[in-house]
Amino acid sequence: xxxxxMRSPKVFIPNKSYHxxxxxxxxxxxxxxxxxxxxxxKINDLYRRIGKIMEDAGPGDYLLISGPSTVNAIAASILAxxxxxxxxxxxxxxxxxxxxxxxxxxxxxxxxxGEGEAGRHSLEPEGGxxx
Numbered sequence: 001x002x003x004x005x006m007r008s009p010k011v012f013i014p015n016k017s018y019h020x021x022x023x024x025x026x027x028x029x030x031x032x033x034x035x036x037x038x039x040x041x042k043i044n045d046l047y048r049r050i051g052k053i054m055e056d057a058g059p060g061d062y063l064l065i066s067g068p069s070t071v072n073a074i075a076a077s078i079l080a081x082x083x084x085x086x087x088x089x090x091x092x093x094x095x096x097x098x099x100x101x102x103x104x105x106x107x108x109x110x111x112x113x114g115e116g117e118a119g120r121h122s123l124e125p126e127g128g129x130x131x
Contacts, residue, residue, distance in 0.1 A: 007058070008028055008029060009027060009028030009029070009058070009060045009061050009062060010028050010029050010030075010031045010057065010058075010061045010062070011024045011025070011027050011028045011029065011030050011031065011061070011062045011063075011064055011089060012031050012033055012053075012054060012057070012061060012062065012063050012064065012075055013030055013031065013032050013033065013064045013066060013067075014033050014034065014063075014064070014065075014066055014067040014068055014071035014072050014075060015032070015033065015034045015035065015036075015038070015066070015067035015068055015071060016032040016034070016035040016036075017066075017067060019066065021064065021066075023096075023097050023098050024062075024064050024089055024098045026097075026098070027062050027089060027098070027100065028061065028062060031053065033049075033050050033053055033054070033071055033075060034046070034049070034050070034067075034068070034071055038068055038070070038071060040068060040069075040070040043070065043074070046070060046071060046074055047074050050071065050074050050075055050078065051074075051078060054075065054078050054079075057078065057079060057082060057083075058083075059082075059083040059085060060087070061079070061087065062087045062088070062089045062100065063075050063076055063079060063086055063087065063088055063089065064088075064089040064098065065088055065089065065090050065091075066091075076088075080105055084104065084105045084106055085102060085103060085104045085105060086102070086103050086105075087100060087101075087102045088100070088101045088102065088103065089101075
């Protein structure tokens with residue numbers, strides 16, 4: 001059994017800030033990817049630093065959506081590339097807690113968002129084949 005399947009999940013948080021992320025600890029160990037102001041134009045530098053922190057990420061880990069969009073995009077790309085899925089945590093202000101919203105990329109399976117908006121979407125181009 002690979003190492004990442006034997007450990008408890010991690011919750012990757014894009015940037016350590018003044019926000020209270022403690023509710024997300026229900027899903028796993030909180031791991032901050034950056035701290036303070038980041039230069040969003042130094043994408044390769046950010047990728048190298050974030051990739052190093054996420055090198056032992058597992059398919060059951062989470063990405064909490066918060067902070068710099070560049071860091072969110074890089075972290076999501078890493079998880080999607082490695083596992084074909086991203087387990088997002090999004091904050092529900094009505095319930096004052098984080099909720100899980102996974103995306104399985106080869107299925108694009110949505111969870112019901114409470115508005116009856118659930119379904120399956122394919123990433124295949126129209127006609128079912130690539131050009």
